[in-house]
Amino acid sequence: MNKAKKKWSFTSYCYLIPSMLVFIVFLFYPFAKTIYLSLFKTNKMGQAKIFYGIGNYKDLLSSPSFWNSMKVTLIFALIVVVGSMLLGLVTAVLCNKAFPGIRFFSTAYALPMAIASSSAAMIFEMMLHPAVGIVNKLLGLNINWLNDPNTALYCVAILTAWLNSGINFLYFSAGLGNIDDSIYERASVDGASGIQQFFNLTLPGLSPIMFYTLVVNIIQAFQSFGQIKILTEGGPNESTNVIVYSIYRDAFFNYKFGSASAQSVILFIIIMLITMVMFRIEKKGVKY
Amino acid sequence: MSEITLRNICKMYDKDHYAVKDFNLEIHDREFVIFVGPSGCGKSTTLRMIAGLEDISDGELWIDGQLCNYFEPKDRGLSMVFQNYALYPNMTVYGNLAFALKVRHLPKDEIDRTVKQVAKTLEIEKLLERHPNALSGGQKQRVAIGSAIVRRPKAFLMDEPLSNLDAKLRAQMRIELAKIHKETETTIIYVTHDQTEAMTLGTKIVVMKDGLVQQVAAPAEVYNNPANLFVAGFIGSPSMNFFKALVTEEDGKAALLLGNAASGRKVFLEGKRAQRLLKEEKDREVTLGIRPEDIYEYQEAVDGGFEKNTVGLEEVVDTREMLGAEVILYFESQGKTQSVRLKPENQSKPGETIKLYMNPEKIQIFDAETEENIFYEREI
Amino acid sequence: MNQSGATVAPGRNFYKNQISKEELEALKLEMNKKALIKRRSQTIFRLAVNVLVAFVVLLPLLYAISIAFMPSGELFSLDLNLFPKNPTIQNFVSALKNVPLLQFILNSFLVAGLITLGQIITCSLSAFAFSFLEFKGKGILFMIVMATMMVPGEATIISNYLTVGNLGMLDTYSVLIIPYLTSAMGIFLFRQFYMTFPMSLYESAKLDGCSNLRFILKILIPLTKSAIGAMAVYTFINAWNMYMWPLLVTGSDKMRTVQIGISMLNSVDSQSITLMIAGVVIIIIPSISIFIVGQKQLIRGMFSGAVKG
Numbered sequence: 013m014n015k016a017k018k019k020w021s022f023t024s025y026c027y028l029i030p031s032m033l034v035f036i037v038f039l040f041y042p043f044a045k046t047i048y049l050s051l052f053k054t055n056k057m058g059q060a061k062i063f064y065g066i067g068n069y070k071d072l073l074s075s076p077s078f079w080n081s082m083k084v085t086l087i088f089a090l091i092v093v094v095g096s097m098l099l100g101l102v103t104a105v106l107c108n109k110a111f112p113g114i115r116f117f118s119t120a121y122a123l124p125m126a127i128a129s130s131s132a133a134m135i136f137e138m139m140l141h142p143a144v145g146i147v148n149k150l151l152g153l154n155i156n157w158l159n160d161p162n163t164a165l166y167c168v169a170i171l172t173a174w175l176n177s178g179i180n181f182l183y184f185s186a187g188l189g190n191i192d193d194s195i196y197e198r199a200s201v202d203g204a205s206g207i208q209q210f211f212n213l214t215l216p217g218l219s220p221i222m223f224y225t226l227v228v229n230i231i232q233a234f235q236s237f238g239q240i241k242i243l244t245e246g247g248p249n250e251s252t253n254v255i256v257y258s259i260y261r262d263a264f265f266n267y268k269f270g271s272a273s274a275q276s277v278i279l280f281i282i283i284m285l286i287t288m289v290m291f292r293i294e295k296k297g298v299k300y
Numbered sequence: 301m302s303e304i305t306l307r308n309i310c311k312m313y314d315k316d317h318y319a320v321k322d323f324n325l326e327i328h329d330r331e332f333v334i335f336v337g338p339s340g341c342g343k344s345t346t347l348r349m350i351a352g353l354e355d356i357s358d359g360e361l362w363i364d365g366q367l368c369n370y371f372e373p374k375d376r377g378l379s380m381v382f383q384n385y386a387l388y389p390n391m392t393v394y395g396n397l398a399f400a401l402k403v404r405h406l407p408k409d410e411i412d413r414t415v416k417q418v419a420k421t422l423e424i425e426k427l428l429e430r431h432p433n434a435l436s437g438g439q440k441q442r443v444a445i446g447s448a449i450v451r452r453p454k455a456f457l458m459d460e461p462l463s464n465l466d467a468k469l470r471a472q473m474r475i476e477l478a479k480i481h482k483e484t485e486t487t488i489i490y491v492t493h494d495q496t497e498a499m500t501l502g503t504k505i506v507v508m509k510d511g512l513v514q515q516v517a518a519p520a521e522v523y524n525n526p527a528n529l530f531v532a533g534f535i536g537s538p539s540m541n542f543f544k545a546l547v548t549e550e551d552g553k554a555a556l557l558l559g560n561a562a563s564g565r566k567v568f569l570e571g572k573r574a575q576r577l578l579k580e581e582k583d584r585e586v587t588l589g590i591r592p593e594d595i596y597e598y599q600e601a602v603d604g605g606f607e608k609n610t611v612g613l614e615e616v617v618d619t620r621e622m623l624g625a626e627v628i629l630y631f632e633s634q635g636k637t638q639s640v641r642l643k644p645e646n647q648s649k650p651g652e653t654i655k656l657y658m659n660p661e662k663i664q665i666f667d668a669e670t671e672e673n674i675f676y677e678r679e680i
Numbered sequence: 681m682n683q684s685g686a687t688v689a690p691g692r693n694f695y696k697n698q699i700s701k702e703e704l705e706a707l708k709l710e711m712n713k714k715a716l717i718k719r720r721s722q723t724i725f726r727l728a729v730n731v732l733v734a735f736v737v738l739l740p741l742l743y744a745i746s747i748a749f750m751p752s753g754e755l756f757s758l759d760l761n762l763f764p765k766n767p768t769i770q771n772f773v774s775a776l777k778n779v780p781l782l783q784f785i786l787n788s789f790l791v792a793g794l795i796t797l798g799q800i801i802t803c804s805l806s807a808f809a810f811s812f813l814e815f816k817g818k819g820i821l822f823m824i825v826m827a828t829m830m831v832p833g834e835a836t837i838i839s840n841y842l843t844v845g846n847l848g849m850l851d852t853y854s855v856l857i858i859p860y861l862t863s864a865m866g867i868f869l870f871r872q873f874y875m876t877f878p879m880s881l882y883e884s885a886k887l888d889g890c891s892n893l894r895f896i897l898k899i900l901i902p903l904t905k906s907a908i909g910a911m912a913v914y915t916f917i918n919a920w921n922m923y924m925w926p927l928l929v930t931g932s933d934k935m936r937t938v939q940i941g942i943s944m945l946n947s948v949d950s951q952s953i954t955l956m957i958a959g960v961v962i963i964i965i966p967s968i969s970i971f972i973v974g975q976k977q978l979i980r981g982m983f984s985g986a987v988k989g
Contacts (some may be wrong), residue, residue, distance in 0.1 A: 023892070027809035028821065030802040031862040036861040039828055042839030049839065058842040099737070106733060111726050119975060120734040123741070126971035128921035130939040131960045134946060135744045138953050146743055149760045174740070182979060194386040197353050201457075202400035202447075203374035212399070216390035235832050238923035242943060256834050263838050264928065276835040284830050360704070367699070370711045650772065 043280075050105055050273035058269045068274035077250065078258070078275070085254045089168050089233040095173030097222075097229060100180025105214070107181075108188050117296045118185065125178030129238030137243055161251035164244050168252055171243075172236050180225055187221035188214070227290050255279055302329050302364055302454035302487050304350070309359035311345050311511075318494050320511045323359070327455070327489065332481050335491045336498040337508035337534070339496050343491045344459055350423065350489065351380050351457050363454060381454040383460040385444040387432040393419075393443050394428040400451045414450050421483070422446045438469045445480065455487035457620075474500055499523065507531045523625075529671035530662060532589050538628060540664075541595070541638040545588040547581045554578050556663075558589055558613070559634070565613060569660050573675060579666055580674055587666040589673075592628065592641040594662035600643075601657035613656040617648050629654065644655075741964075748772065748958040756956055771958035775945060778955065780933050781962060784941035789966070791856045791926075792919035793936060798861040799915050800908055807860070807870030808896050812882045814914040822871075829864045833924070839930050851931045860919065866911050869981075873907040874900065910981025913974030920967045 050068055052060035065169055072078040103121035124132075139145050140157040148154060157163045191214065199209050214220075237256045240246065246253035246261060253261075255275060263272035320342040327333050335343035348354040350361060352373035354364040361368045368376055379400070387396050394415060399409045419425045422442045432440060441461065445632040448456050461477075462470045478501060482487055490500055498505050501521045507522060507530070515527035526532035532540045545556040545567075554574035558565040568586070569577060595613075596606070615631040615638075627646055630639045631654075640656060648654045665674045699707070702928045735742075743762070747755065748771055750764035775781060809815070810822050812950040840859060849890045877900075901908065933941070942963055945956040971978075 024809055024813040024815035027805040027813070027892070031806040031825070031867065033857070034802065034820075034862040035825070035828060039831065039836055042836040042843060043831055045839035045843075046835055058838070058845075103733060103737070106730050108727070111723055112731070113727065114923070117730045117734050119972060120738050121976065123968065123971065124737065126917050126967045127741075128923065128939050128967065129965060130921075130923055130942055132740065134942065134956055134960050135740045136944075137738060138747060138957055139743060142954070144755050144757075146760075146762070150941070174737070177737070182826070186979070192384065192386065192389075194382045194384055195388055197351075197373075198380065198382055198386040198447075199388075199399070199403075199739065200353070201351055201373045201378065201380045202403060202404040202451075204399070208403050212403075213388060213390070219390070231830075231832070235834065237834075238939070241702055241808050241923070241927070242946065256832075259834050259838070260924070263841075269838060270840055276832075276838060279832055280835040283832055289832055294760075358708075360708075367704075367707070369708070370715065 046273045046276050049086050049270055052270050054269040056267045058267075060270075064270060068270045071279070072271065072274055074276070077253075080250055081255050081258045083251045084165060084250070084252060085234065085256075088165060088172075088236070088252075088254050089230060091166065091169035092172045092176060092233040092236070093226065093229045094174035095170060096233075097225060099173065100184050100225070101179035101218075103177070103181045104184030104188055106211075107185060113206075118181070120137045121181040122178045124175050125182070127178075128174060129172075129175060129236070130242055132171060132175050133239040133242040136167065136214075136239075140167060155169045158243055158250050161249045164248060165252050168236075168243055171239055172233065175239070176229060176232055180229065183221055184218060190221070191217040223290065223294050226289055230257050230286055230290075234279065234283060272284055303327070303362070304364075304455060304489075305360075305362040306346075306350070307360045307362070308345065309349060309361060310357045311342065311349060311354065312357040318511050320349070323513055324636075325489060325506060325513070325516060325620065330481075330485055330487055332478075332488045332490065332501055332503045334498040335489070335503045335508060336431040336493065336495060336503035336505060337514075339493055340510075341508040341618050343493075343506075347380075347457050347459055347489060347491045350376075352376050353379055353380075364583070377454040378457055379448040379451050380447045380457040381444045381459065381461045383463055385432075385440045385461075385464075386525055387440060387443055387447075389432055391431075392428065393424060393430050393432070393435070396432065396443055397428075397447050397450055400447060418446045418450050421449070421480075437465050438473065441465060441469075441473060445477075449480070449484060452484075453486065458488060458490045460492055461490075463492070463494070470497075477501060496537065499535065505535075507534060509534075523607065525675075525677055526589075526664065526673055527676050528673055529587060529666040531590070532673065536591060538592050538639040538641070540589045540591050541633075541635055541640075542636065542666075543588045543590075543638075544585060546585050547577060547583065549578055549582060556586075556589070556665075567658050567660060567663065569663065577674060580663065581667065585668050586674070587668060587671070589664040589666060590658050590662060592639045594641040594659045596657045597642055598648060598655035598657045601659075606657060606659070613658070614653055615656060616653050617650050620648065620650055682861070686798040692698050720947065744957050744964075745961055747954055748961040750954050752952060752954040771954045772962065774952075774953050775959040775962065779941060779944045779959070781938070781941065781959060782939040783933060784936055785963065785966065787853075787935060788920055788939070788963075790853065791922075792916050794857050795852075795860045795919040796912050796915045798857070799863055799866050800911060803870050803905075803911070804867035804896060804901065804908075806867045807874055808892070808900060810871050811874035812865065813892075814877070825864050825867055829868075837924060837928070840925075846931060849936050853935065855929045856926060856935070856937070860922075860935040861913070866915070870907060870912055871903050877903065906977060906981040908981070909974060909977030910979075913970060913978045916970055917967050920970075963981075 014207065049058070049060055051063060051065060053062040053064045053067075055061050100121075107118045107121065109183045137158070139147050142148060142154065142156040142159075145157075147157065155163060157167050195213055195217075196209060199213060204212060234254075235256055236254065237260065240252055240254060240257050241260070244252040256279070259272045259275045259279070263266045303665045304325075304327040306325045306327075306481065307319060310318060311320040312318055323342075323346055325333070328635070335346060337343050345354060349356050352368075352371060352375075356369050359369075363378075367659050373589050378616070387397060391399065397418060398411050401414060415428075416425070422445065424439065424442050424446060427435060427439060427443070432443070435443065441464075444461065448458075455646050465473060474497060476612055477488075481501075490497075499522075500645075502519055504516065505519055505522045506516050507527075515522055515531045517525070522531060522535050526540075533542070544557050545558050545615060548557060549557045550568070552574075554569040554577045556567045556569065557672060558567070596604075613633070615633060617629050617631055618637070619630040621628040622644065625644065627642050627644050628639055629642060629646070629648055630637055632638070642648075666672065667674060684773060738847040746763055749769070750761070751766055751768050751770065754761060806825070810818065810825075844850060844855050881899070882895065885899060890898070921939060922937065923939050926940050930936045930940060942956075942959055945959045946951070
């Protein structure tokens with residue numbers, strides 16, 4: 013019996029081997045190596061040369077550029093998360109009841125999720141073009157949106173919110189679908205108006221999925237890269253230099269692999285903290 | 301005080317398809333009205349039209365003499381208990397009970413007082429801080445009823461409220477509901493597919509089929525004086541036995557031949573009932589209906605003073621169900637399973653032949669085509 | 681006969697004894713008409729709001745399509761030119777001529793397709809083990825897999841780049857594909873699905889002499905078509921849209937994926953915006969097509985199990 017059980021276990025692990033191999037080689041090992049590199053000064057080939065301890069972190073924490081990119085990242089994430097979730101929620105509510113054409117509209121609202129950040133960035137680049145872009149033409153303005161430190165960040169953030177709204181539409185639609193229709197019927201007999209129903213039933217009914225969506229959105233916002241690389245390359249004046257772009261630039265342009273690794277580790281810690289805090293809040297807040 | 305009148309209420313989903321047709325009903329104050337029928341008969345649709353959850357295609361709905369067809373659900377002054385309870389999952393029991401009052405902007409202390417009082421009546425005071433998903437089926441049921449009561453509505457509408465409970469709880473809640481009806485002194489309109497619930501709870505039963513009202517009457521009345529074959533078969537468990545029979549005249553009596561003449565299985569009817577039967581159905585085939593408890597063991601019946609002139613049935617017992625206070629024997633006749641309810645002392649076993657006696661006074665006769673009960677007395 | 685309590689309907693009230701039959705009929709007719717108008721206007725309102733919002737959401741795409749057909753001279757005017765006056769397909773032709781877009785598309789299809797296939801295989805195998813088999817450390821291993829979802833790609837991308845560089849794997853298909861051959865999300869999704877099946881399904885198959893692999897192929901996979909469909913659509917789109925990794929590890933036109941290749945149009949010369957947009961439209965078509973075709977699958981599969989908890 014014992015022997016049989018052991019053999020049983022061994023074959024069990026076999027099914028995990030393909031996934032685990034990929035995880036080990038391309039996730040655990042490099043993650044450990046990133047932490048390792050973050051403690052060193054590296055040469056141009058990315059080899060760890062001089063042990064620097066927490067020096068990279070110290071340098072970062074005293075660098076205004078790092079704090080700027082933290083600030084930029086936070087503002088960026090805030091706009092993206094609020095914007096994309098609001099857009100997703102509004103569109104999902106709009107498609108909550110059957111009406112002619114609902115299939116077309118729900119496809120339209122989910123569509124941004126199928127569009128690559130680079131493609132979207134190039135479309136927005138054209139729309140925001142100072143001379144021929146439709147935005148300036150429509151608004152009758154003459155703003156160089158992407159080259160103005162005051163506007164560039166908002167532009168890339170709105171673009172990202174638009175990109176991420178598609179999947180949020182799907183999440184919220186699923187959440188609305190999970191709300192039992194009969195509670196709306198009861199509420200209408202009970203005398204609740206449409207607005208009262210929305211705030212007393214719909215929003216609370218969405219809260220479990222709202223939470224999940226929020227976590228996913230925050231993580232996703234923190235990792236936006238393609239659109240920033242194409243549209244602003246972190247500029248102008250570092251006004252769009254989000255942490256991921258800063259990592260990319262430090263590693264592959266400045267060859268400061270150690271510092272870039274340290275930033276990666278900080279990014280990981282931030283994401284982990286946010287996730288953990290969110291789960292803690294959920295356990296306390298959502299009781300049903 | 302509440303009077304609800306439904307006049308020629310219809311529900312059409314498209315031009316020719318009626319879900320409910322010409323529904324007429326007077327509901328008086330404090331009545332416990334049951335809509336009963338098989339699924340798809342339009343009973344829930346009718347209830348939802350009264351509630352305002354479905355549009356009324358045609359006809360008039362009067363509540364307290366006021367035309368309510370076009371009132372919003374909230375303006376009809378009714379409250380509803382749903383089959384799946386429809387409790388608000390994000391609110392506590394307290395919140396659920398208070399919701400209908402809160403949205404009407406009643407003062408807080410008044411809400412609090414009412415909620416606590418209702419919770420006390422229903423014995424759910426200890427659950428007030430819980431969320432619905434932490435409640436058992438029976439507790440959810442109480443909360444659902446409680447949220448309907450708090451508003452002191454003109455009438456409660458209940459859509460199969462007990463169908464999600466297990467048998468024991470259902471029986472218990474039935475008693476509870478009867479008690480609540482008495483205590484709150486409110487009209488209840490109640491939808492069910494379960495004829496036992498209909499019989500035990502209702503003061504008035506509306507039997508429906510295919511969108512049409514079949515009969516409206518008190519439970520005993522529906523049981524003893526069914527309007528047609530459907531009502532007779534639907535109400536009662538085990539259900540009424542039906543036999544094809546030919547109506548003939550013998551010595552001024554009406555003789556009902558079950559099977560061919562040679563078999564000699566005959567039942568005689570006398571007096572007024574015979575006259576009526578012969579007048580309407582002589583030499584025609586009809587459906588004879590008799591309830592299981594109105595068939596007796598032959599010898600016992602004769603000993604008990606029933607006239608001997610009826611030739612009884614001789615049947616082979618298929619199955620025997622001992623229920624303690626009674627025994628039910630099933631047998632096959634005319635290709636259908638029939639049943640008879642006898643005293644528990646009866647010892648007949650499957651495979652044995654038993655001689656039975658039908659009480660002619662209790663026989664109902666249904667026209668073969670219209671399926672109407674010939675003996676149905678419209679007003680008693 | 682009085683209206684009781686708080687329930688006074690808006691408008692006129694009618695009482696049984698105060699209304700004649702004709703009045704009643706007229707009233708019913710009028711009210712039915714009103715109800716119909718109300719219902720219709722609600723639908724129209726809903727439709728109108730949807731048209732408006734959908735227009736805003738789709739605006740970038742619609743505008744891009746419009747520009748793609750616009751001769752480049754037309755764009756450079758100060759007028760508000762939403763639609764091309766002389767539509768042309770010249771932009772598409774030049775875009776395809778200027779950069780090897782077809783090669784890029786082919787590369788992307790190959791990479792995204794193989795990643796999708798690979799993820800389905802590895803994820804269903806792992807999910808099978810996590811849901812039907814018993815072995816030591818199962819709980820911990822599963823926790824570890826789930827925890828990987830928290831590690832941002834950026835935390836590994838530098839080291840991965842250095843690793844594959846040292847291995848001399850840069851600028852190959854395998855370097856684009858292999859790191860993405862599994863995903864925690866996929867394992868989670870499949871496991872969530874498998875958990876809905878009773879253990880007895882597996883046990884009875886075992887009793888019938890069904891091997892594990894056979895069980896996966898003949899029973900699990902057919903039963904989880906919708907989850908696989910969802911996963912396939914989601915993975916393919918994400919792989920098609922991948923940006924940072926291909927940017928780092930591909931150098932030659934032969935290996936470049938569309939998302940990287942398309943930026944070559946961006947830099948060719950700034951005057952050729954229309955050409956660039958035509959290229960963008962070309963490369964958006966495959967991912968959007970797959971999305972539209974697979975949307976139903978995606979919704980059904982993604983949300984029937986995964987998101988509820």
